[in-house]
Amino acid sequence: MSELTKKSLTEIANLIKKKEIKSEEVTQSFIKNIEKDKKLNSFITKCSESALKKAKDFDKKPKLDNLLPGIPIAVKDLFCTSGVKTTAGSKMLENFIPNYESTITNNLWNEGAFLLGKLNCDEYAMGSSNETSYFGNVMNPIAENTVPGGSSGGSASALAADLTPATIGTDTGGSIRQPASFTGTVGLKPTYGLCSRWGIVAFASSLDQAGPMTRNVEDCALMLEAMAGFDEKDSTSINKKKENYSKNLTDKIKGLKIGIPKEYRVEGMPKEIDKLWENGKKILKDSGAEIVDISLPNTKYALPAYYIVAPAEASSNLARYDGVKYGFRSSKGNNLIEMYENTRSEGFGDEVKRRILIGTYVLSSGYYDAYYLKAQKVRQLIKNDFDQAFKKVDTILTPSTPSSAFKIGEKKDDPISMYLNDIFTVPVNLAGIPAISIPAGHDNNKFPLGLQLIGKPLDEQKLLNIAFAAEKKINFKQTLNRWWEK
């Protein structure tokens, strides 16, 4: 394996800018690693040939004043890429080739990057272990038969295994932060509306948000800077001035107030995670921040409310898959209705069906007030909790997940225990606020654990700065035996 692929995105970008390496060399090194992806199964589509061509084109006429000059990047297969298959991890879209490009990937390409491949994910981003993908399980590079988390599991796995210098995921209830935590990488879910949703296969539109996944906080700032920005094509996109997150990155956090919510100390949480959290507090205190105890009283109701709102929105978003204009169509059925029913039965996997049915039920006649309206009211209470807390503190510190990565199959047959994985990440999506997960230590099995920082709306810079300060003091190291290459 080339040492080049171990370098951070920022380092690679700087080497290219200084003309010390060529984009072709970088691209070639990552392709070499990708060729050994078979056991990890992190890629659904490899774009090695077209990436090499783009790298050579870049080297012939390098444009060095961009943020991501000549950088190959693989992305979650939920982002539509023009002329390249976009599957959302589903049989339904197995052969779907969009003729347009998502705004977010387009933003990356405008900054000089190009597509290296499409990464595996849970089907329609519904899952917390990457076990619902039609294209098979993804393995965590930290250990064989271990899940990478989900739904951006392929993204996290490819990033941690040095198959891409950085990547992007989407986060509806934790799908960036939980896999980042499980693989020892950095993942950020931006404020709702900061990154355009246009051209992303929709799951739950009031919660979905794209974000960067990177090796370190500096890279995360760089990627966010490239991704973020107003988009007329997304009616929920926030119209504000672009920020220079990477240039303004600092570890000076003296005087900032960090809130510790007592409700995140849940029953049965492993001691190691408690210890990790304590250590996080100490580190931020040593950096000059002030630790403040706070309360987010409605935390325990976030997950049940999420399992009304998200499936409800999913059931209406996924109504478009009817086998008529694009995607899979069943060959069975004697009339139009039977064709619809068989197409959706054969095209969707079990978890997607489960969520469509939950959503259909909570929106069906006579149940709307009891479920959907109730959940929206609880969503207001969750948001109020955060609003109150942010009157007292700048940022909130919590663990990212209630456990480290688990074995494949361990939670597959019990939906509730799978859903509980997102207990610390879901409240953030309901409130539409930003949060970042950074690797902060290991458990007794040497599996990585993450800490989450939650911020006020559009306060990404402060989140990145605190994460940057913490990262320096934590000095997280991970060595992989690269079992999948053997």
Add this chain to the structure above:
Amino acid sequence: MSIDKDKIKHISKLARISLDAKKTDTLAKDLSSIFKFIEQLNELNTDKTEPLSSILNEPLRSRGDVVNDGKIREKILENSPQKNEEFFVVPKVIE
């Protein structure tokens, strides 16, 4: 609330997803436990709380109704499971 097989049959019809007997059984079991979990929300009094449908403070923008791409019929049809010249083909709907 427990969700029985008849309820599953009803919502799967609404959602246009055909299910065999075995799947119907499993889903009735799964959804019953999920709704038991969801119904924790009933502990909360929300009589005086306004529902939150969007976290954005401003109303949704609309853009002008203008054609900005167009002339992509062939490209669109390329993804269709069945087509005939410039039309999508579906099973017969009129007898």
